[in-house]
Amino acid sequence: MFKQRIILFAPLFYGYWKYIKDALERQGFDVSFVTYRMGKWGDTFYSLKSPSNQEKKYTDVIFERLKKLKGRWDYLIVIKGNYFTERHLAYLKKQNPALKTIMYQWDSINNNDYTGLASQFHKVFTFDFKDAEDYGYNYLPLFYTNDINPINSGYSEDIDLLLVGLYNKPRYEYLRRLEELKNIVNVRTYIVVPPMLYLKKQLLHNELEIKRLYDIHFTPLNRPQLINLYQRSKVFVDICRENQTGMSMRTIEAYGMNKKLLTSNRNIIKDPWVKEIQVLDSNADDKAIISFINSPVKKYNNRIKLSIQEWVKALLS
Numbered sequence: 001m002f003k004q005r006i007i008l009f010a011p012l013f014y015g016y017w018k019y020i021k022d023a024l025e026r027q028g029f030d031v032s033f034v035t036y037r038m039g040k041w042g043d044t045f046y047s048l049k050s051p052s053n054q055e056k057k058y059t060d061v062i063f064e065r066l067k068k069l070k071g072r073w074d075y076l077i078v079i080k081g082n083y084f085t086e087r088h089l090a091y092l093k094k095q096n097p098a099l100k101t102i103m104y105q106w107d108s109i110n111n112n113d114y115t116g117l118a119s120q121f122h123k124v125f126t127f128d129f130k131d132a133e134d135y136g137y138n139y140l141p142l143f144y145t146n147d148i149n150p151i152n153s154g155y156s157e158d159i160d161l162l163l164v165g166l167y168n169k170p171r172y173e174y175l176r177r178l179e180e181l182k183n184i185v186n187v188r189t190y191i192v193v194p195p196m197l198y199l200k201k202q203l204l205h206n207e208l209e210i211k212r213l214y215d216i217h218f219t220p221l222n223r224p225q226l227i228n229l230y231q232r233s234k235v236f237v238d239i240c241r242e243n244q245t246g247m248s249m250r251t252i253e254a255y256g257m258n259k260k261l262l263t264s265n266r267n268i269i270k271d272p273w274v275k276e277i278q279v280l281d282s283n284a285d286d287k288a289i290i291s292f293i294n295s296p297v298k299k300y301n302n303r304i305k306l307s308i309q310e311w312v313k314a315l316l317s
Contacts, residue, residue, distance in 0.1 A: 003030040007069060007092070009062075010079035012037050014220065019145045020079070023312040029075075034065045036083040058083040066091060076101045077315065081117060089120050102315060106142060109135070110243040125315060128246035129271065141247050141273050143311035144256030147227055150303070160185035160293045161262065162233035164226065165250065167193040167208065167216065170264065171239040174282065175215060178237070181286060185293060188229060192220045230257055234293055238263040239282060247271060256307070258300050260292065276300045 006029045010017040017033060024031045036058040062083060073096045078084055081103060093099055101121040105114055108128040115135065118124045125140040126132050132139035163178060165171055171191060178187045193208065193216045201207040210216060221229070230236075236254040238261055245267040251274070254261045260278040261268075268279055277300065280292045304310060 003028060004074040005030045005032070005072065006075040006077060007032055007034060007066075007073050008077050008079070009034045009081070009084055010077075011035060011082055013080075015223070016145075017079070019308055020077075020312070023308045024077075026309070027312055027316070032069055034062065034069075036062050055083060059085055059088070062088055063091070072096060073099060075099070075316070078103045078121070080104075080106060080112075081114060084117065086117060086120055089117070104140070104315060105131075105137075106246075106249075108241075108244050108246060111241065126246070128244065130245040130267075140311065140314050141271070141306060142249050142252045143308040144252050144303075144306055145308050147223065148230070148253050148256035150256070150258035150300075157232055157234045158186060159188045159229065159233040161187045161235050161237055161289075162229055163188070163237040163239070164190040164221065164229065165192070165239075167191050167197070168239075168241060169209070170241060172208070172210065172215070174237070174239045174264070176211075181289065184286065185290060188233070189215075190221060190229075191216050193218060230259070233259065234297075235260045235262050235280075237261075237282070238265060240265050247274065251277070252306050255300055256303055258297060258303070260295075260297055262289065262292065273306065276302065 006024055008017065008021055008024065008031050010020065010033070012035055017035070021031050021033055066088060073092070076092055076099055089101065103118055103121045103124045105126045105128070109115060109131050118137070124137045126137045127140065127142050129139045131137060161178060161181065163171070163175060175189050175191060178189060181187055193210070195218050198208070198218065202210055230253065236250055236259050238248050238250040240248055244265060247268060248265070251261060251263065251265070251268060255274055255277050260280070262280050262282050264282040266281065268274060268277070276298065278298060280288065284292070
């Protein structure tokens with residue numbers, strides 16, 4: 001009996017594609033991964049080019065990689081879809097007329113308008129429930145990976161508030177707010193700014209408005225380092241853009257690890273998937289935040305529904 005075969009197209013973002021590929025393979029599929037990225041030096045070189053030159057190069061790279069895929073394919077799963085075009089989709093459908101096409105978006109339409117390409121797919125999922133309501137897409141929250149679990153394995157929770165993630169302006173501004181709490185509670189922050197973004201946006205134009213170099217980092221934490229910080233933390237801090245209604249990866253990982261969440265996303269309380277999670281608004285005053293840190297954590301009983309295994313099943317349902 002032949003395995004069903006999947007083409008998985010995704011960004012390299014924090015290596016999440018590896019977890020998705022592994023989860024699909026555990027479900028019994030034969031999976032080939034395709035991305036537009038060319039490696040550290042190739043990406044760095046083309047980041048200096050104009051947007052049109054970048055787009056042409058990356059779309060050409062995708063075509064080259066798709067043409068190397070031989071034989072019959074049953075599914076195409078596109079995650080986010082940077083530089084993936086209708087021409088790529090048409091090519092794959094011509095080669096595989098019965099191809100089932102699935103798109104998953106972990107960004108909101110306000111930040112990345114993918115509606116044109118989405119209309120060409122059989123099924124479209126989004127992490128943003130407002131987009132799901134407005135556009136008729138399937139709502140599916142993000143997932144936590146197999147290395148996320150609520151067992152501390154001997155770690156003491158010596159970090160009261162943990163803020164980690166890629167740079168965005170609200171997140172950086174909240175870092176400054178956390179500075180005020182450092183004399184009262186133990187705060188750990190790790191905000192990453194890609195070097196080329198820092199060069200183009202900060203050094204040349206000061207668009208990022210970074211006040212102090214030691215507020216940021218140029219290299220992301222590796223996975224064991226991140227998991228270590230998660231285990232040691234009482235409260236995860238989640239600061240997102242104002243127009244986001246979907247639950248961030250930080251929210252899902254807090255849920256998976258049975259941690260409390262201090263968040264700027266007020267829409268979380270409306271989400272039926274995470275009714276159990278203990279949430280405090282990031283605008284709370286010092287007294288409320290300290291009380292929240294010191295409150296006992298409740299046991300989240302329905303963690304499994306947001307695991308990557310369940311996410312993959314929903315995607316292919």
